[in-house]
Amino acid sequence: MCSKSIWHTDTELKEFSKLQESKQTEVCIVGAGITGITAAYLLSKKGLKVILLEADYVLSGVTGNTSAKITAQHGLIYSELMETIGEEKAKQYYQATRESMDFIKNAITQHRIDCQYEEQDAFLFTNDDAYLAQLEKELEAYQALDIPGELTTEMPLEIPCKQALKMPEQAQFHPLKYLQWMLEEAVKNGTEVYEQTVAMKLEYNRQKTVMTKDEHRVSCDYLVVATQFPYIDHQGLYFAKMYAERSYIVSGKWTGTYPGGMYINAENPTRSIRTATLNHKDTYLLIGGENHRSGEKIDEKSCYENLKTFAAEQFEITDFPYQWSAQDFTTLDNIPYIGAITGDDPSILIATGYRKWGMTNGTLAAKIMTDIITKKGESPYKDLFTPERFTSKPMLKNLFRFNMEVATEFLKGKLSFPASKEIDTLEIDEAAITTVKGDRVGVYKDKEDQLHVLDTTCTHLGCEVNWNGADRTWDCPCHGSRYHYDGEVMAGPAKNPLRKISLDD
Numbered sequence: 001m002c003s004k005s006i007w008h009t010d011t012e013l014k015e016f017s018k019l020q021e022s023k024q025t026e027v028c029i030v031g032a033g034i035t036g037i038t039a040a041y042l043l044s045k046k047g048l049k050v051i052l053l054e055a056d057y058v059l060s061g062v063t064g065n066t067s068a069k070i071t072a073q074h075g076l077i078y079s080e081l082m083e084t085i086g087e088e089k090a091k092q093y094y095q096a097t098r099e100s101m102d103f104i105k106n107a108i109t110q111h112r113i114d115c116q117y118e119e120q121d122a123f124l125f126t127n128d129d130a131y132l133a134q135l136e137k138e139l140e141a142y143q144a145l146d147i148p149g150e151l152t153t154e155m156p157l158e159i160p161c162k163q164a165l166k167m168p169e170q171a172q173f174h175p176l177k178y179l180q181w182m183l184e185e186a187v188k189n190g191t192e193v194y195e196q197t198v199a200m201k202l203e204y205n206r207q208k209t210v211m212t213k214d215e216h217r218v219s220c221d222y223l224v225v226a227t228q229f230p231y232i233d234h235q236g237l238y239f240a241k242m243y244a245e246r247s248y249i250v251s252g253k254w255t256g257t258y259p260g261g262m263y264i265n266a267e268n269p270t271r272s273i274r275t276a277t278l279n280h281k282d283t284y285l286l287i288g289g290e291n292h293r294s295g296e297k298i299d300e301k302s303c304y305e306n307l308k309t310f311a312a313e314q315f316e317i318t319d320f321p322y323q324w325s326a327q328d329f330t331t332l333d334n335i336p337y338i339g340a341i342t343g344d345d346p347s348i349l350i351a352t353g354y355r356k357w358g359m360t361n362g363t364l365a366a367k368i369m370t371d372i373i374t375k376k377g378e379s380p381y382k383d384l385f386t387p388e389r390f391t392s393k394p395m396l397k398n399l400f401r402f403n404m405e406v407a408t409e410f411l412k413g414k415l416s417f418p419a420s421k422e423i424d425t426l427e428i429d430e431a432a433i434t435t436v437k438g439d440r441v442g443v444y445k446d447k448e449d450q451l452h453v454l455d456t457t458c459t460h461l462g463c464e465v466n467w468n469g470a471d472r473t474w475d476c477p478c479h480g481s482r483y484h485y486d487g488e489v490m491a492g493p494a495k496n497p498l499r500k501i502s503l504d505d
Contacts, residue, residue, distance in 0.1 A: 003471075005065045005324040006251050006286070010279050011176040013058055014184075019194040022217040025051040027373065028210050030199045031226035033063035034179060034358060035351050038366035039224055041182045044189030046374055051218055052191055053210070055198040055227075058183065059176055061491075062228055065326040066358055067249060067272055067288050069262050070104055071170035072097040073122040074357045076134055076266055077334060078141035084333060089384055091145045093335065096381045100363035105171065108178065115177035116277055120262045123155050125164035128267040135165045135266065142167075156259035157273065159314050172262055172274050175359065200495060202232045208347060222373050225350040226365070229329060229480065229492040230341070232348070238337070238387075239460070239493050242329040242353050244294035244480025248470075249324055250307045251276070252317035254283045271310060284322070287311050294327055295463075295477030300470035325471060327480060327491065330355045337387035338365045339372065339379075346377050350387060423451065423503070431467045431485070441501050442467060442474055444485045454487045455499040465498070474498060 027043050029036045032054035040052045054060075072094055081090035108117045126135060135151060142149040142165075149167045187193060198213035207219040225231060230238050247270070254275060263273040270289035277283050287310060290303035304323050311317040331337055331353035338361075340346040349372060351365035364381070371379035383389075423443050426432060431444040433456060442456045442465065454474065456465050463478035473490060474483040481494035488497045 003324060004322075005249070006276055006278060006284060006322045007064060007066075007068070007174060007176045009322070011174075011180060013176065013180060016054075016058065016193040016195045019053065019197040019212060019214070019216050019218070022219075023051055023192070024207075024219045025049045025192075026220065027051070027222045027224060028053065028208075028218045028220035029224040029226055030210065030231065031055075031061075031228075032058040032183075032193065032195075033061050033226065033228075034175065034362035035365045036224070036226035037179050037183050037186065038363055039226060039369055040186040040191045040193075041189075042366060042370040043373065044186045044191045046370075048373070050186070050191040051220070052186070052193045053197045053199055053212070053218065054193070054195045057195050058193065059179060062326050062328060062358060063175060063179065063362065065249075065324050066175055067274060067286055068175040068276075068359060069122070069170070069172055069272075069274060069357075070101055070359050071122045071167065071262065071357075072101065072147070072360065073124055073165075073167040073170060073264075074355065074360075075124065075264070076138050078145060078147065079134070079137045080334065082141050082144065085335075085384075087144060090141070092381065092384050094145055094147055096364050096384070097360045100360045100367065101171065103363055103367065104173070104178070104359070107182070108173070111181065113178055113181045115181070116174040116280075117171060117178075118173070119169055119171050120260060120274070121156075122167045122170040123157075123164045123261055123263045124167075124266055125155060125161045125263060126266045127160050127162050129162070131266045132163050135163055138165055155263065156261045157263060158259075159263075159273075170262060172276075174276070199227075199231055202348070221347065223348045224369055224373075225341070225348070227492065228327070228352065230350045230352055231492055231495065232341070238350075238352060239479040241337075242331050244327055244329050245291050245356075246294050246300075246325055246327050246475075247288055247291045247356065248300075248303045248307060249286055249288040249322075249326075250304055250311065250320045251284045251286050251322040252311060252315075252320045254285045254315075254317070258283060258285075269306065271307075285311065285315060285317060293477065294480045294482070295466055295475040297466050297477075300325070300468050304470060326356075327482065328356045328358065329353045329480065333389075336361050336365065336385055338368050338385035339382055339387055340377075341387060343388055346372065349373070423453075426451075429472075431469065431472075433467065436501060436503065439501070440464065442498075444472070446485065451503070452486050453501040453503060454483075455501055457499075458494055459489075459496040459498065460492075460494040 026049040203209040210218045272288035336353045338351045341348045349369045354361040426445040444452045458476040465474040482491040
């Protein structure tokens, strides 16, 4: 079974060198996912000098592990937005999303990008009576906002459904093939790309200066932070204004004729369904869901098993050559934070909090930030998505709830001291949280029979990490930091690795 996404199996991405010296540029972009690559493409087209930095490899993060739906149907969102931000801004949210969808379609059509772009109707369905009224309320919001849609009790895909809200003419594609083309164009336009280059902090000299882990510096007029979590969080306290959630996908071969459509249910546990074609030949069904807050004490392997059980029961699929997971952040009001990190410094731009709708939100973020840079701070969507907004009642309510949950996890980790386990009894590919010399540690025995012993205290704000057996990572339940089993940081807000513990006296 392949633990990487289906998108990586038929795409050979160009490799880029590590940054070896200090540089100067007009725009420095940190993060080579859909936002960073699209922004590099747009800015370089306008003649700006761009440097793109990636801590790992291009498209190795969330963008490479997406379900890749290009849709404005972001769950039960429009009725909520009508209540929290009003009809005018809710309509603006839809218009912004439609513009990003049109941008993707036009780029693919105009440049004949071979990325399996297909228009599909999207269905938000339910089998829970409690959600029937919510779907009706969402349809009313569609009608008020001039969004095409209709309620139906029948879907093309024959799965249980009491009611579904259909949004026609949405789309799906192969995200890596699309972004591979875009990155190549950005490079042709002069963009410099550096992989394995970790941005650590921001210095303020005559220009903004990004300092890397290897202490090279990139000076720039504008800094675009297109990482999943802003690595310069101290200015916005985003760790307190978002929470991280993991989701899972399994993929098996579809036999027969697929009836079309993209599907996601309204209730929990989530079930997201679409198809993908591999090597222009075989059709695979992608089934996603099993969302949970990152770092929770949960058997992640059971998340995959639950999705496989669903696939076997509904579609008689029992062989799953591909499975993978991803993590994304949700903001206080379910609207991404896109724009200047603070009003005092419009030259530092961030984009985060896509709530699992990264294909449209990531494209939108690149367009907004390009407008801000090239049009003297102006964008028609600047105010709606500004990271500095804090106006609605739900934002205050969620700020309290998010951070109460963080406080609970912090105390739980500190007070639930683990029982001591004999490290010598660990099997290959097994981990445990135990005690060494009275201290709480995490121990993993890798496939080469080597032990990795780590302090389980997250280096961000001191919560205790938990073991993720499916991905072999240490995950923080407070703010979503993730560490490789050897302690190295995989995802922020943490910047420093977990402390290694020696078993020698």
